[in-house]
Amino acid sequence: MKKKYIISIIILLLIIIALWLIFIFNFKSKGISCTQEVKICPDGSYVSRSKPNCEFTPCKETNILSEYQAIYLLKEKYPDFKDYPSEKLPPKGILSERENEGWYIAFMQYGSGRPILNARCFLVKDNNEILDIGEFKPEFNDMRFEITPKNCS
DSSP states (O other), rough: OOHHHHHHHHHHHHHHHHHHHHHHHHHHHHHHOOOOEEOTTTTTOOOEETTTTTTTTOOOOOOOOHHHEEEEEEEEHHHTTTTOOOOOSSSSSEEEEEEEEEEEEEEEOOOSSSSSSEEEEEETTTTSSEEEEEEEOOOOOOOOOOTTTTOOO
């Protein structure tokens, strides 16, 4: 009788251990859920978190220049633009527009009598080449509030 009792306890313990192992391996294989957030890559695409560590999937390597990099390159080549943007008088601003070949950037100086005193426009290509598109100097009666950096008009 005692022998049957011991065998029953051993079988019960083995069943409990087997169920525990099944639960543990099942849980580890499924893992935990990652948060449903995305990261924007420099080329404008999105990546999400992936298992097993819920880290962001790496962005594709691209040669696409970011807006910040384009402005930085211009400020390095043209030191006159280092203080852009600025709220000091006269106020100075930067206008940018992304196109397939790179960034169109306009450094603008605003006035009180005229909305825009002048602007200088560039194209910074993705290969870091800088093209001077031109300068916008409005006529006395020109009261435009905005220009496009693509054609500086």
